[in-house]
Amino acid sequence: MDDHDFAWIIWYIWKAKYNKVFSNLDIDLREMLKFAKNESTIWAEAQVVHIERVEQSFEVLSLPSIPGRLYFTDDSWKNKEFFSGQSWYSTLEGFDGLMGKRNDRASLSLLHLEVKALLLQ
Secondary structure, X not given: OOHHHHHHHHHHHHHHHHHHHHHOOOOOHHHHHHHHHHHHHHHXXXXXXXXXXXXXXXXXXXXXXXXXXXEEEEEEOOOOOOEEEEEEEEEEOOOXXXXXXXXXXOOOOHHHHHHHHHHHO
């Protein structure tokens, strides 16, 4: 018996105890031990790491240089919800980007929410 088998057996004994207490189910001990051993073996096999490194090459494209400030917004809105979410990313040439997010009372529609996000900028 391996060390991890013991942990699985204890786990299934604990589960059997609570099945008896709360659901009044009796479990055969031999069947439970076979099941715990089987689960232990499956778990041990799943822990074996097969490392296959695949080198992927990809090209990083940068955004075209546009002078001034750019805003990227995203909104989360659901009908009949009390709150909605907004997030934004703002760029200004020569500075790191500015990110923000907020939770607000729900708007009438997604369009209203997007206009509200733009007005906050």
